Amino acid sequence: MEKKRRDFMGLSLGLFTAAGGVGALYAMKRTWDPLPSVQAAGFSTIDLALAKPNELLVEKWRGKPIFILKKTPEMETHKRDIIVGGERYHVSIGLCTHLGCIPAYKKDTKTFFCACHGGVFDISGIQTPGLPPPSPLEIPPFKIEGTTLVLGEEGPEYLQMKTDGLTV
Amino acid sequence: MAHFDKNAKPFSNKWLDERIAINTLKRVLNTEYWIPKDINFLWAMGMVLAATFGLLVISGIFLLMYYKPDTNLAFDSVNYTIMAEVGYGWLWRHIHGVGASIVFLIIYIHMFTGIYYGSYKQGRELIWLSGMGLFVAFSAEAFSGYMLPWGQMSYWAGMVITNLFSGGSLEAYGLVEWIRGDYVPGDAFLTRFFMLHVLLIPLVIIGLIVLHFGTLRLPHVNNQEGAEIDFVEAGELWKAGKRKESKVIPFSPVFLSKDIFVMGVYFILFFYLVFYHFDFAMDPVNFDPADGLKTPAHIYPEWYFLWSYEILRPFGKDVGLIAFAIAQVAFVFLPFIDRSPNVAPAHKRGLFQIWFWVLIIDLIVLTAMGKLPPTDPVFAIVGLISACLFLAMGPILFIITIFEKKLEKGE
Numbered sequence: 001m002e003k004k005r006r007d008f009m010g011l012s013l014g015l016f017t018a019a020g021g022v023g024a025l026y027a028m029k030r031t032w033d034p035l036p037s038v039q040a041a042g043f044s045t046i047d048l049a050l051a052k053p054n055e056l057l058v059e060k061w062r063g064k065p066i067f068i069l070k071k072t073p074e075m076e077t078h079k080r081d082i083i084v085g086g087e088r089y090h091v092s093i094g095l096c097t098h099l100g101c102i103p104a105y106k107k108d109t110k111t112f113f114c115a116c117h118g119g120v121f122d123i124s125g126i127q128t129p130g131l132p133p134p135s136p137l138e139i140p141p142f143k144i145e146g147t148t149l150v151l152g153e154e155g156p157e158y159l160q161m162k163t164d165g166l167t168v
Numbered sequence: 169m170a171h172f173d174k175n176a177k178p179f180s181n182k183w184l185d186e187r188i189a190i191n192t193l194k195r196v197l198n199t200e201y202w203i204p205k206d207i208n209f210l211w212a213m214g215m216v217l218a219a220t221f222g223l224l225v226i227s228g229i230f231l232l233m234y235y236k237p238d239t240n241l242a243f244d245s246v247n248y249t250i251m252a253e254v255g256y257g258w259l260w261r262h263i264h265g266v267g268a269s270i271v272f273l274i275i276y277i278h279m280f281t282g283i284y285y286g287s288y289k290q291g292r293e294l295i296w297l298s299g300m301g302l303f304v305a306f307s308a309e310a311f312s313g314y315m316l317p318w319g320q321m322s323y324w325a326g327m328v329i330t331n332l333f334s335g336g337s338l339e340a341y342g343l344v345e346w347i348r349g350d351y352v353p354g355d356a357f358l359t360r361f362f363m364l365h366v367l368l369i370p371l372v373i374i375g376l377i378v379l380h381f382g383t384l385r386l387p388h389v390n391n392q393e394g395a396e397i398d399f400v401e402a403g404e405l406w407k408a409g410k411r412k413e414s415k416v417i418p419f420s421p422v423f424l425s426k427d428i429f430v431m432g433v434y435f436i437l438f439f440y441l442v443f444y445h446f447d448f449a450m451d452p453v454n455f456d457p458a459d460g461l462k463t464p465a466h467i468y469p470e471w472y473f474l475w476s477y478e479i480l481r482p483f484g485k486d487v488g489l490i491a492f493a494i495a496q497v498a499f500v501f502l503p504f505i506d507r508s509p510n511v512a513p514a515h516k517r518g519l520f521q522i523w524f525w526v527l528i529i530d531l532i533v534l535t536a537m538g539k540l541p542p543t544d545p546v547f548a549i550v551g552l553i554s555a556c557l558f559l560a561m562g563p564i565l566f567i568i569t570i571f572e573k574k575l576e577k578g579e
Contacts, residue, residue, distance in 0.1 A: 032346060032347075032349060032360070033346060033349070034345055034346070034348075034349050034350055034351075034356065035349070035356060038349070038350050038351070038354070038356065058461060060460075060461060062351040062352070063350065063351050063352035063354060063460050064351060064352055064460070065460070065461045097485075098485055099327075099328040099331045099332065100327045100328055100331040101324065101327070101328065101463040101467065102461070102462065102463040103463075104463075114463075115463065115464075115465050115466050115467070115541065115542070116328065116463065116467055116542070117481050117542050118542035118543060118548075131484075132481070132483075132484055132485055132488065133485070134336065134337060134484060134485040134486065168339065
């Protein structure tokens, strides 16, 4: 009888502290979450008229560099190109898909080269096979408004690219 | 109630003994904590490490007085306030920087001494495991501390290392953003790593040091021959005045005085580096303030992480991450991979000796390759071979130690 009572007390205490422990862990997890102010500051407008052919324009969105490359007519086209006013643009998040370094644009070879682990991407952001990056440069969510791009909003062209599996 | 002598002088030996059993403590931790005579200066590395950790804590306390964990203020608080304004601020920073680098050199020496003499098995497994816990904690401490000056290397090391948690093709970017508290390393990131560096990880380290010392007390330290010593018998001989015949000496004051001699030599070298060659621990790239829109031309970790970084680098993303993860935890399993019945120095263990030196050379090659830019194809192949060799060393050890024959006593 005595034993049963102690078992019950032990079990109750255990369950009670476990519930408190779960609550505390949840509070700790939430404290580590990105702040709402950080998450809300997620929209940038980019004027594509600023881009010059074969010259990399770097803008900033959510603290990340955004690559904008206006393609010359000779450059290979790709379904990932964003077409505004008859011109083709490559727009991507300028972070290597391997571990997040910023690749540099090499004008002469027309490639993006990542100095950290030697990854190479072509003019449309497609990775060269056999090197560390596992996937193409990501395309940020965008919406075309006249000659500007709003980053952070998902326009029809972006959603189409997403359904086609051209970006994650 | 226990007996308390009313006439005992406050704080006298008797007074203290009645209250905190000071005589028992002294006996167990000092005068009858037996250390074998048959050891060399490498056995002093533990206390050298403890002393270096002490220096890191002291210098850290003074840096903490002026450091500002804010992305707008951190860089200047280190490079201007502490370095140029605070009286002797440079001294604390250079002790802290040099100490953080040298502590890993001593950790590696300490660790490979243990491997060479087989001091991780047959009763000493927990010493090894708590030691590996300390290695992980020190690595986390080094990484979090590296973030704090908020220079270019801080930012980009933070970016690359936190990205490892995306798990390659698992694309767990939510986890990465959760760790950072932001899309990229920013203010939330800096303040949380500041907290980890100055409070949580040091607490863990202190706890693990206590555990590490605790796990050593019963098995005792190993010796140069791996001889099994009857510590009670040898201790009795010492206590009976037969100090020459006894195989042991007491930890304190006898062994500790030898430790302090080695520490003395070590600190001459240490402060030579602090005063005249601190620059080796101060990467020039980190004297540029953090810039999220510009990756430095070539980024690499501090020297003590280069070998594991090089295991990540030659492979594709997923394979690289798996290889890296294995390399990080491989040494933990050493007591269970080594199947040999012998606790003996490597030079008496046949193939094990070759294995040991191949491992050392491989780690040195990996370290050298890890520092080079990723562009040279020849070095990339050398890196790939060394990384594959490292991964193979575990299974090789398992096989060669299965066939290792038992050494006869006194052989």
